[in-house]
Amino acid sequence: MLIDEALVRRLIGTQFPQWAGLRIEAVAPGGWDNRTFRLGPRMLVRLPSAAAYAAQVDREQRCLPRLSPFLPVPIPTPLALGQPSADYPWPWSVLTWLEGEPVAVRPLADQTTFASDLANFLTALHSIDPLGGPPSGPDNFFRGGELATYDAELQRAIQVLGQTMDADPCKEIWKDGLGARWAGEPVWVHGDMSAGNLLVEDGRLCGVIDFGLCCVGDPACDLTIAWTLLNSRGREAFRTALQIDAGTWARGRAWAVWKAVIVAAGLTETNTVEKARALLTLGEAMLKRAA
Numbered sequence: 001m002l003i004d005e006a007l008v009r010r011l012i013g014t015q016f017p018q019w020a021g022l023r024i025e026a027v028a029p030g031g032w033d034n035r036t037f038r039l040g041p042r043m044l045v046r047l048p049s050a051a052a053y054a055a056q057v058d059r060e061q062r063c064l065p066r067l068s069p070f071l072p073v074p075i076p077t078p079l080a081l082g083q084p085s086a087d088y089p090w091p092w093s094v095l096t097w098l099e100g101e102p103v104a105v106r107p108l109a110d111q112t113t114f115a116s117d118l119a120n121f122l123t124a125l126h127s128i129d130p131l132g133g134p135p136s137g138p139d140n141f142f143r144g145g146e147l148a149t150y151d152a153e154l155q156r157a158i159q160v161l162g163q164t165m166d167a168d169p170c171k172e173i174w175k176d177g178l179g180a181r182w183a184g185e186p187v188w189v190h191g192d193m194s195a196g197n198l199l200v201e202d203g204r205l206c207g208v209i210d211f212g213l214c215c216v217g218d219p220a221c222d223l224t225i226a227w228t229l230l231n232s233r234g235r236e237a238f239r240t241a242l243q244i245d246a247g248t249w250a251r252g253r254a255w256a257v258w259k260a261v262i263v264a265a266g267l268t269e270t271n272t273v274e275k276a277r278a279l280l281t282l283g284e285a286m287l288k289r290a291a
Helices: 005-015 055-070 111-127 147-164 168-178 219-223 232-242 246-264 272-280
Strands: 024-026 034-039 043-048 078-082 092-096 187-189 198-201 204-208 215-217
Touching: 005 024, 005 034, 005 043, 005 078, 043 055, 043 078, 055 078, 055 092, 055 111, 111 187, 111 204, 111 219, 111 232, 147 168, 147 246, 168 246, 187 219, 219 246
Parallel strands: none
Antiparallel strands: 024 034, 034 043, 043 092, 078 092, 187 215, 198 204
């Protein structure tokens, strides 16, 4: 369905008339699971783009206030919960706007400093008491769950790609990840540590957004950013600061390969920025099993 500024204006005017006079502007680059619009100078409106993503609204509404006090950089705060209407069939959110630019559109001059900032954030997130947090499952696409859930999809993607790529390194990385099953206690997981969800200012991490896939589970899926964004020096700094075990690192690398391969094979859709980054993951550094 068409989700545009006119729709947002109608929803705000009907359900939150106190904000009806504020400027509404689409955010670029846009997301895939959700469409985001600025509402005045200090708020945003976030609307799921399809029924499969509607459950993310409740996750953010419940989890963001719980996580925020324990994190070293700001995350959005829910301000209001929009209801389905004749114009729009799913719940939606009004949240605080965070300053900063997505690292996806702001190249990093110092990857090691950013990597340390990111590791500090994830260490704090993974340390929050997980009691009562939402589990991994189909409504968050099994982030924080077992890699084996996506084994059949990965194999199908490799078949689709056929002779267009050397599949052996990907298969090896995937096998390593499957063999290093998570045996620890569940921890809080962001679930979508992508370059579009990490905000920077003067090269430093200044905010993290999009917690719609968050859960308590295996933290490995939060490590994919090590291969989709960081270079070898940044990746080394990230791993050192995280003090992560070898098995979790192997699963994180496997998560990165899974996403890159299914995007390359056309088995999933994403926005253009994240698609480009996923495809880069299949480049030389990944296929040589960069540490």
